[in-house]
Amino acid sequence: MAGNDPADDGELSGPLADESGEPGEDAEEFLSDEQLAAYGCYTRPPTVDELDQFFVLDDEDRNLIADKRGDANRLGFMLQLTTLRYLGKFLDDPLVVPAVVLDDVSAQLGIVDPSCVKAYSQRVNTKWEHQREIRQRAGWRGYAEGSAELAQWLDRRCWNTGETSAQLFYGAIGWLRQRQIELPGLARLMQDVSGTRSAAEARLRHELVGQINGRQATFLLRLLDVDPKTNKSALEILRRRPVEQTVTGLIKALRRVGEVAGADLGGVDVTVVPQRRLRELARDGMMRNATALRRRRPYEYQLATLLSAIVYLEAKATDDALELFDLIVTSELLARAQRASKTEKLRRYPRLSRDAGKLAAAVEVFCWRPWTGVRTSRSTWCGTRSRTWCRARNFARRWPTLAAWCCRRTPTRTASGAPR
Known part of the structure; x- marks a missing residue:
């Protein structure tokens, strides 16, 4: 039979093609x-x-x-x-x-x-x-x-x-x-x-409301009760996402997830209606205030709108909490660890630099500075130099980074002994 797909036929082209109506009219x-x-x-x-x-x-x-x-x-x-x-x-x-x-x-x-x-x-x-x-x-x-x-x-x-x-x-x-x-x-x-x-x-509306029990319906209707202190309904408070990017804000976001989950709508199968219609009802419930929703008739229309809004809020509140958690982990915990590591490096650097400077000076004196002392026997000279190189080699094996830094600080010499 023709016309099985409502999305691809029935489009009007002609003298009335551009006419449309506003939603909500009688x-x-x-x-x-x-x-x-x-x-x-x-x-x-x-x-x-x-x-x-x-x-x-x-x-x-x-x-x-x-x-x-x-x-x-x-x-x-x-x-x-x-x-x-x-x-x-x-x-x-x-x-x-x-x-x-x-x-x-x-x-x-x-x-x-x-x-x-x-x-x-x-x-x-x-x-x-x-x-x-x-x-x-x-x-x-x-x-x-x-x-x-x-x-x-x-x-x-x-x-x-x-x-x-x-x-x-x-x-x-x-x-x-x-x-x-x-x-x-x-x-x-x-x-x-x-x-x-x-x-x-x-x-x-019947497909949605027919799946909830009396306790769930009572929970949904209480969302429209206005607190005289804040002059806001519970639904309006739940619709507001936390803005504090701190641990306190994360706690509020998790508390919001728990309050939304208090409806216990896990057994409600909202897939019985098209997702587009569910999103439209949820958008309506997220935009209107408590007074407008309380006046909504028939009674099933009011419950269906609240149910769609809470189903949307369950996913939205969870996403907001996860996003805030990721932001806090990235900006607070990891940044704090990086700052602590940097502080420790800065604390140890002066002592490391002082010891490395002494070692570099000693290597320069031994390796490159011309010999001005009294000549000793060749065996004494060779033995002293051999022991020194042995100690330097052991030092380099133990602290390779420091030894490399010392070599960079030690100037190279020409064959005549003059620094380049």
Whole structure:
């Protein structure tokens, strides 16, 4: 059956494509006076793209008027057919069309004088006979034949998207026109749209509220109680995330997680409704104050909104606490350890530098400074130097970093003993 996916069909293109309604209006008042007057009639001349889409005549169209006599009959018949494609319904007066439509259709039929169409209304029954013939031969159906399919499409669309009554109304017009189903009267279509939407919304609320028990419902309703000291409700307090990036703020964030979890909603399966609808209810509950939520009717609507808000807050409060914990660990604990390590290095550095300076001076005297003392025997000189190198090698093995630092501080010498 056509129209199984509410997201990819029923889009309206034509004179009413840009109309929309505001959320929250009553079922009887979801259209303005201008929108009511624009239903099923020309409100502006069609655009070039719309002329190409709805008013171009093909061979099948021309076959429909092959047996029609007179330019007035052929032109009037085609005006009714193209108007039905464009608006989805016949006009009471089929000749009340924009001049651009009359000129375009008459040019395609090769009619030089479009004003001859005035003779089309001389015989009253002609337009009714042509309308009946168009329904039979062009494949158009009456609204009674397609109303059940439309109701199913509207129910799926409302269940999945939560569109307003006005959006569903104009979506239904596009859906009917695409399937060549003639539009009904304005009151009938408005009644069907508002009734289907009300039933879908009631079913959505029942699916959510039917899973909670009395204790959970009491917990949710108490969230709207206002504290006289702070003049804020418990829900408004829970909606506020901690701002202190300290351990105290982390404790408040964890306490907030515990308070939200007090509803004990682990057994509630919110996946029975579309996630988009759940987010819309949660957004509504997060934005409105306690007074507006208490006034919400029916009673199931109030509970469904609070339930969606708390389900959202459970995830939000946990994410806020984890984010704050990560921030504190990064900025407080690790930074404190780094500061302590740096302080210890600075404390030990003066002593290390003093000892390394002495060792560097000693190495420089032994290795590079010219010998000015009394010459001793070669065996004494070699033995002293061997013992010194042994000690230096042991020192380098024990403190390699310090030995390397000493070598960097010790200037190199040329062959003659002068520093470079």
